[in-house]
Amino acid sequence: MNLPLLRNGFKPLFLTIALGAGSAFEFAYNDPNIESSYNINESDPFIRDYFNGNSNSIFNEVTGIINKSEFDKLFNSWESETMFCSFSNQITGNANFKKIVSMGKYAVPFIQEKLEEKPSLIVWALNEIYEKKISNNKKTTIEEACRLWIKALNKGF
Amino acid sequence: MDQSIKQRILDQFPLLKDDLSFDVTSPATPNYNCISWAMKYSDRWTQYNSDSKMHDGIVYWWPDGVPQEPTIEAYKMAFQKIGYEGCGSPCHEDGFIKIALYENKGICSHASRELRNGLWTSKLGQNHDIQHSSPFTIEGQAYGRAVVFMKKKFE
Numbered sequence: 076m077n078l079p080l081l082r083n084g085f086k087p088l089f090l091t092i093a094l095g096a097g098s099a100f101e102f103a104y105n106d107p108n109i110e111s112s113y114n115i116n117e118s119d120p121f122i123r124d125y126f127n128g129n130s131n132s133i134f135n136e137v138t139g140i141i142n143k144s145e146f147d148k149l150f151n152s153w154e155s156e157t158m159f160c161s162f163s164n165q166i167t168g169n170a171n172f173k174k175i176v177s178m179g180k181y182a183v184p185f186i187q188e189k190l191e192e193k194p195s196l197i198v199w200a201l202n203e204i205y206e207k208k209i210s211n212n213k214k215t216t217i218e219e220a221c222r223l224w225i226k227a228l229n230k231g232f
Numbered sequence: 233m234d235q236s237i238k239q240r241i242l243d244q245f246p247l248l249k250d251d252l253s254f255d256v257t258s259p260a261t262p263n264y265n266c267i268s269w270a271m272k273y274s275d276r277w278t279q280y281n282s283d284s285k286m287h288d289g290i291v292y293w294w295p296d297g298v299p300q301e302p303t304i305e306a307y308k309m310a311f312q313k314i315g316y317e318g319c320g321s322p323c324h325e326d327g328f329i330k331i332a333l334y335e336n337k338g339i340c341s342h343a344s345r346e347l348r349n350g351l352w353t354s355k356l357g358q359n360h361d362i363q364h365s366s367p368f369t370i371e372g373q374a375y376g377r378a379v380v381f382m383k384k385k386f387e
Contacts, residue, residue, distance in 0.1 A: 198262075
């Protein structure tokens, strides 16, 4: 747009500010659509449901999308259903625990967060996800194992 | 003690409501389970080797010659191997320590141990230790019934 020049050759100040702000707004508004490299594939039913808020699934192998609140829901159900169980197979065989393990490494940051709150047998999900123990020392307690896992994960295990 | 913890335990073990000796006696810890606690260990999770997966902090302690299964008979044999013998009742006997094994849906679900003062103690899963007046007051949906009583001389 060509602005009328005043006699001294400058555009009116208020017009410059208003048009500048308008352009910046237009740029900011358009930017995510222009620049985003993430294409929503609406033919994928998981993605369609996820963005429409209808998703019951919390994990998709293609997108890796995990909903934190859904993870918490699984964790809380697992905890309350197994809180008085005496044997590891009852605790790791719980359906909610299996769902958490099936998320693989996508679940690790959420598990780490739980372990940082307090030591928990959810640490066994890390054993299953990474298919290894953090310590082969028979004297390592579960609380110590939780601390060792947090340390290892913080170092980029 | 946080009253909500007591309430959660009472919800699961309603017979404890009338147990005047019921109390929560330790902070929650995942370090040991009820079998360890019945054996007086507090630094390990003790059980038969339930699967090939190895989890941190578990000692798959199981005596030789005892079937690797969660049946009440297998647990009875395991406690026999460490010096316990069967007895007919949980009633206090001077000079002896007693344990109770619980059965629920065909498997051994829990173990509790008598204290020197005649009260009983249980470790509840990955949670707290509790004190109760008899092995029967934690019977119910979670652990089923106390079906085997065993005793051993105090060491």
